[in-house]
Amino acid sequence: MTATQLNHWLATCGAWTLTIACVCADACAQSLVAMTHGDSQSDLCGRAVCGLGDVDGDGFDDFIAGCPDDGPAPGAYVGSVRVCSGKNGAVLLDLDGAALGDRFGWAVGNAGDADGDGHGDFLVGAALNDDSGPEAGSAYLYSGAGGALRFAWRGDSANDLFGYAVAGAGDVDGDGTSDVIIGAPLDGKGGTNAGSAYVYSGKDGTLIHTLTGPAPHAIFGSAAAHVGDLDHDGHADFVIGAYQDSSAGPLLGSVTVFSGRTATPLFILHGSWIGGGFGFSVSGAGDVNGDGTLDFVIGAPDESVTAFRSGSAYVYSGADAILLYSFYGTDPDDFLGRAVSGVGDANADGYADIVVGAYNEPDHTVIGAAHVYSGRDGTLLFKVFGDYVGSAFGIAVSGGGDMNGDGFDDIVVGSPQAQVGAFFDGAAYVYSPCPLPPFEYCTAKLNSESCLPRIDWAGSTALSGTDAFEVRGWNLIGHQDAFLLLGARAQSTPWHGGTLCVGAPVLRLRASDAAGHPGRPCSGKARFSLPAGRLADLGLGAGSTFYLQVVARDPGFAPPDDFIATPGLRVTLCP
Numbered sequence: 001m002t003a004t005q006l007n008h009w010l011a012t013c014g015a016w017t018l019t020i021a022c023v024c025a026d027a028c029a030q031s032l033v034a035m036t037h038g039d040s041q042s043d044l045c046g047r048a049v050c051g052l053g054d055v056d057g058d059g060f061d062d063f064i065a066g067c068p069d070d071g072p073a074p075g076a077y078v079g080s081v082r083v084c085s086g087k088n089g090a091v092l093l094d095l096d097g098a099a100l101g102d103r104f105g106w107a108v109g110n111a112g113d114a115d116g117d118g119h120g121d122f123l124v125g126a127a128l129n130d131d132s133g134p135e136a137g138s139a140y141l142y143s144g145a146g147g148a149l150r151f152a153w154r155g156d157s158a159n160d161l162f163g164y165a166v167a168g169a170g171d172v173d174g175d176g177t178s179d180v181i182i183g184a185p186l187d188g189k190g191g192t193n194a195g196s197a198y199v200y201s202g203k204d205g206t207l208i209h210t211l212t213g214p215a216p217h218a219i220f221g222s223a224a225a226h227v228g229d230l231d232h233d234g235h236a237d238f239v240i241g242a243y244q245d246s247s248a249g250p251l252l253g254s255v256t257v258f259s260g261r262t263a264t265p266l267f268i269l270h271g272s273w274i275g276g277g278f279g280f281s282v283s284g285a286g287d288v289n290g291d292g293t294l295d296f297v298i299g300a301p302d303e304s305v306t307a308f309r310s311g312s313a314y315v316y317s318g319a320d321a322i323l324l325y326s327f328y329g330t331d332p333d334d335f336l337g338r339a340v341s342g343v344g345d346a347n348a349d350g351y352a353d354i355v356v357g358a359y360n361e362p363d364h365t366v367i368g369a370a371h372v373y374s375g376r377d378g379t380l381l382f383k384v385f386g387d388y389v390g391s392a393f394g395i396a397v398s399g400g401g402d403m404n405g406d407g408f409d410d411i412v413v414g415s416p417q418a419q420v421g422a423f424f425d426g427a428a429y430v431y432s433p434c435p436l437p438p439f440e441y442c443t444a445k446l447n448s449e450s451c452l453p454r455i456d457w458a459g460s461t462a463l464s465g466t467d468a469f470e471v472r473g474w475n476l477i478g479h480q481d482a483f484l485l486l487g488a489r490a491q492s493t494p495w496h497g498g499t500l501c502v503g504a505p506v507l508r509l510r511a512s513d514a515a516g517h518p519g520r521p522c523s524g525k526a527r528f529s530l531p532a533g534r535l536a537d538l539g540l541g542a543g544s545t546f547y548l549q550v551v552a553r554d555p556g557f558a559p560p561d562d563f564i565a566t567p568g569l570r571v572t573l574c575p
Contacts, residue, residue, distance in 0.1 A: 448556020478516020
């Protein structure tokens, strides 16, 4: 294909417009909305995180972080939790465990408005509490309005680890009040370490359902979540994980979705990898596929689909348990799926999205990431990386609601080994997707001088920014024609020995000479400026998502393959 043919092929695709409603406040220029961190050495703050809704009634959603190793001295492990303002990160409530070794804050959960006072309430698990026997565990329901303790529940035997997982259950019994789930993964009612889960009334604290693990050593109750009314019977349903269940095969793991009304299984799903940890994490996902029924997501962090323990996460339809999406880690020991959560609508396209943690994912010297995936098509919307090596960023994730009022639902990420204040005190961060950072995807082919073409960007993706957005292709052949392709969707299609990363309709914006140094291989660089006015002329405004790729001539290859292309770049605009 000649340059003339390429120009013609692109020109015939025509112009196009994408519009997505988006309203951002001034704060949208920064992705980090709020954060909190521990106040002493090795607090493990951020070991558990959860969005809570509007606790303080200021119109902004808030969040909670568990710090289970907090205490008067290192190794005391009393534990604490902090309820923080989503508006500015201020600590609204700071609660401590009752005794040494409790690890109060090992788990935290959104209980909904369990007392009907208009404020979100919250749950705290203290899995090593000894009140009912060594490490029997305990769990607590607090009022969000002032932090008053409403109910305390205890494990019924030693080593149950009652409170290892806590979650709001929605209105299970149909009394108009939100209820709660407490997991006790080492309880022995169904056999040694089979595990149990308990559903309690948020109204009066009474026990509604007791569920036991399917087999010895299943660790049933290590993960629990509210998933909404899947069977449309007017009662909220819930999901329980048993990541070591061997009832369908050695250590395949299982997840059971239960009817809230009858506590009978609606669906039972099993993993496919021995020791893959299927069910280690579970969450409601919102209505991902737009069919009117809420869906759910399951993590399997020890699966090795793409690399050893790279990890996986799966999204299933709440209507029939059909697999909708599969997400996989890419590097050994990423442990993607260690934490999963529904997000709400992170990119304001009308579909519920999903966040998945990969707490050991490497990115140069940074360890840990949170991946946010589109519910509409399963594509990766963006990643957020930790700031500290070995910080376990992404070991806990949660949807946060719209904490800063910018029209995008935010995410909460725990990083319990972060060094923010004291040594390894840990932290919890709230990120707004507005603006979504541009994200590189797809692959490039080596040019004829044995270099891999690259793409990067500068400036601001906020239309109100002072610096125009600029796309740059480099590692090109010097002084050759270069083109910027702009597409309406992502793809990865073999093309002239390389990969076409942008999908139709596609527009070639203009040609530019790839400047370079004579005699220096791979020195070609091409720059394409996209100021706000130019973007507006293309019909691109706040909320628009589009895909870019730089293509350049490479005379070192024989026609029609005398082109090279960079990876693609996904861009979302904010005001």
